[in-house]
Amino acid sequence: MEPKEKTKTIRTFLWASFLNDMGSDMIYPIWPLFVTTVLGANMAALGFLDGLGEALVSISQAVSGYLSDRLKRRKVFIWSGYLCGALSRVGYSLSGTWLHLIPFRIMDRAGKIRGAPRDAMIADICAKEDRGKTFGLLRGMDHLGAVFGILICIALVGPVGYRNLFLLAAVPTAIGTFLVLALIKENNTERTKIYKGLAIKDLDGNFRVFLLLSLLFALGSFSYSFLLIYAKTFGFETSFVPVLYLVFTAVAALFSLPFGKLSDKIGRKPVLALSFVFWAMVSLCFIFFRSHAAVVLGFVLYGLHKAALEPVQKTFVAELAPPEYRASSLGGFQMAIGLCALPASMLAGLLWDRTGMTTPLFLSLGLTVISTVMLIFVKEKR
Numbered sequence: 001m002e003p004k005e006k007t008k009t010i011r012t013f014l015w016a017s018f019l020n021d022m023g024s025d026m027i028y029p030i031w032p033l034f035v036t037t038v039l040g041a042n043m044a045a046l047g048f049l050d051g052l053g054e055a056l057v058s059i060s061q062a063v064s065g066y067l068s069d070r071l072k073r074r075k076v077f078i079w080s081g082y083l084c085g086a087l088s089r090v091g092y093s094l095s096g097t098w099l100h101l102i103p104f105r106i107m108d109r110a111g112k113i114r115g116a117p118r119d120a121m122i123a124d125i126c127a128k129e130d131r132g133k134t135f136g137l138l139r140g141m142d143h144l145g146a147v148f149g150i151l152i153c154i155a156l157v158g159p160v161g162y163r164n165l166f167l168l169a170a171v172p173t174a175i176g177t178f179l180v181l182a183l184i185k186e187n188n189t190e191r192t193k194i195y196k197g198l199a200i201k202d203l204d205g206n207f208r209v210f211l212l213l214s215l216l217f218a219l220g221s222f223s224y225s226f227l228l229i230y231a232k233t234f235g236f237e238t239s240f241v242p243v244l245y246l247v248f249t250a251v252a253a254l255f256s257l258p259f260g261k262l263s264d265k266i267g268r269k270p271v272l273a274l275s276f277v278f279w280a281m282v283s284l285c286f287i288f289f290r291s292h293a294a295v296v297l298g299f300v301l302y303g304l305h306k307a308a309l310e311p312v313q314k315t316f317v318a319e320l321a322p323p324e325y326r327a328s329s330l331g332g333f334q335m336a337i338g339l340c341a342l343p344a345s346m347l348a349g350l351l352w353d354r355t356g357m358t359t360p361l362f363l364s365l366g367l368t369v370i371s372t373v374m375l376i377f378v379k380e381k382r
Contacts, residue, residue: 069328216374
């Protein structure tokens with residue numbers, strides 16, 4: 001691919017990501033409130049919906065990653081994934097009970113079939129010394145779009161209501177779908193050998209250790225919805241809950257690119273370890289401090305955690321994976337992590353309902369410590 005074409009491809013992905021996350025985050029700040037107050041679900045049901053969503057993200061990315069490598073095609077998975085996201089928001093607006101949300105939640109999160117092929121396409125066209133920066137910039141645009149979406153949510157949720165806001169949220173993602181269809185050009189590479197599929201034996205010991213520690217960490221990384229409900233329980237007004245969501249999203253938008261660049265300079269492991277430390281500090285804030293300032297600080301730390309974890313984790317997986325299995329490895333990794341999200345969020349919801357809202361935080365803190373220690377034994381490829 002020519003340099004100009006590479007630049008245009010990356011820019012198109014940046015804007016498509018910006019628009020999609022704008023649409024997503026027009027509804028995410030009010031999602032837990034919509035599910036629990038408007039549709040009358042309990043915390044266990046909320047945990048089920050969020051965990052189901054993340055599990056489906058993982059499965060869809062694994063399937064699309066495998067098919068993308070097998071067929072040597074990326075673009076079709078990317079634009080169709082954005083389209084699924086747009087259509088699902090229309091379905092949310094029409095739902096009458098929380099059970100009605102299930103098929104549209106499936107469609108929404110299945111839209112993540114775009115993730116592994118898109119990330120593999122970016123990794124393919126980027127030099128190693130720029131990968132962390134590029135993934136950081138991509139994640140930064142995700143979060144920047146989220147900031148705009150949250151601001152729109154705060155401004156419009158009162159005047160137009162939940163359901164009309166969900167309809168409006170479909171528009172930016174639909175525009176992003178058109179951009180990918182119109183502007184992304186893909187090299188139609190013919191397959192030179194039969195693609196046999198990725199197997200565990202194709203992954204080296206470093207990848208296996210990193211996968212295991214990431215799975216343990218994911219088991220304690222329950223949905224952000226719990227933090228928002230915690231803030232509401234602690235005394236924040238319902239109208240202020242989207243502002244807390246805005247806080248961590250804005251922080252993540254500001255620091256994703258710097259953390260990506262930092263990983264290019266000092267390595268992936270130190271930045272990932274720092275992301276685990278940030279999450280541990282979030283847990284400690286919510287466990288031991290009982291003030292509004294501590295809750296706000298917790299959301300700032302959560303934003304730093306997301307900024308350090310998400311772009312660097314993808315970069316690390318892309319580099320640990322065999323090049324011919326890059327999309328499959330990214331998709332398989334996301335599948336494994338996402339499959340942990342369902343039991344993680346369901347367990348957090350059950351523990352919250354039965355033993356108190358700090359119990360999930362103690363469990364998460366312990367798993368974070370174990371994951372951080374295991375990271376020491378992963379070696380980076382130089």
